[in-house]
Amino acid sequence: MTENTTTPTRFALPSRILHWLMAPMVIAQLFIGITMVAALSYYPLLLAIHRPLGILILIFAVIRLVNRLTHKLPPFLATMSRTERCIASWSEYLLYALLLVQPLVGWAMLSAARFPIAMGGPFHLPGIAPHNLDLYGVLRECHTVFAYLLFLAFTAHVLAVLFHTLVLRDRLLDRMAVWPIKAATPQQDETQI
């Protein structure tokens, strides 16, 4: 691949690696969560995965936030309107916020219910909220609302990228690729730089 300008055409490599490590975790977590609350026999098994996976996502979300703040973003493509860029930016902030807050709400909610924060075997995390049933109730409802928001934001994100990639064919996905891409770089909007 030839880079003839100093402007990055893709996200920085750590950003791309973090993105694709986290994506399957978040998708799995969303589906485990929604399956779990409707499950009887698999509930304990799914819950036993859900807790440590949530903590793992929290750790990755913090690393990603630091990475996001220390790396420059590639410019938007010319195929995105000003409104679309605005939506893309704000939905990115929303995803970051939810990926950080949702695990914390889950952790706090179990703490408020006095449940052990079991990570597997004898290993437990400390509680981060006082034992309080009403607080549990509020946090539990937040956990549901944030889960739906996260699912909607995730779905919108995936569908928007796929719309660009498969319908507009502007190779938007190449910016996040950790796989080899064709030499011609996606069309950037240089007015934005």
Add this chain to the structure above:
Amino acid sequence: MEPDESGEAKPTLTRRGALVGIGAVGAIAAVDVGGFAYAGGWLRPDALTPSRFADRFEYVAGRHDGFRRNHAKGLSATGTFVSTGAAAAICRAAVFQPGRVPLIGRFSLGGGLPDQPDKPDTVRGLGLLLDANGQQWRTAMINIPVFTDSTPQGFYERLLASKPLPDTGKADPQKLAAFLASHPETAAAMKIIRQSPPSAGFADSTFRGLNAFYFTNSAGASVPVRWSAVPVDAPAAAAVPSGPGKDYLFEDLIRAVAQRPLNWRLVITVGEPGDPTNDATKPWPESRRTVEAGTITISAVQTEEAGNARDINFDPLVLPDGITASDDPLPAARSAVYARSFTRRATEPKSPSEVNVGRVLK
């Protein structure tokens, strides 16, 4: 916005290509949203989910904001568990090391009515939370010798079949008979339950965990177990009959604890190969080895209120390292349904408990 195109690599859009692309995006959207809805149970109206289980409790007993969907009437308790150390040979859980751990308990009556009148044959429950340095062990035990159902589905159907009729206050005999005919395990269990009539009160009740679990020791060896709490020189509750008051079982218990702490031996029954671990309706042979794990002492009881046992979900799968679930399908379903009940009541307005310690002891 003016796209400043340099002329190279302009995407070639064709009608056909765009339609294929839109089709692909639509298909992915359908799988994503459809999969989520399916997993969440919305596309499976017949699936037995925790919500539908909780709904059935509400259908049978009515909805009572802030109370448990089952075992709604109760009394909070505190005390200790003093371990003999005898169970440490079969279980590495810290709670079985010689020593003393604090406990929170809850005495209750089965059913979803928080103000039901106490009756001798209503199922009595004792929930415990033992906390050995953060390694919690929660168990919810009842005073019958075997459980009435072997599967969650059976339990769910029995709830409906035994719903009291408004005029008689008893289940529709035809519905109950039809249920028992299709659930011989429940019919057999009820026969065993009838053979051991309930004791006079809470203080002299034997509470049993009924479901089988596995104990694993420090060498990694596992054995199937069931456990029970057996009363130790219980006060003669019947000697001072308090009359057929609405809350007489709880009032007797409150007065007994005011006199002196109440004790139960925690007895572990060790199963042998062939003993059913997946069916709580079947008793294990009387000859099975038992281990005297220690003494449960209830030293105080409290009116249910914020911060005490009212706010604890006695989820039978909150287990310390060293205790694991067996292939019994009930604890998993109990865990899931208790969580739903807990969440519902946590978000509802709360009202005072029917059982009030201050009113009894004044």
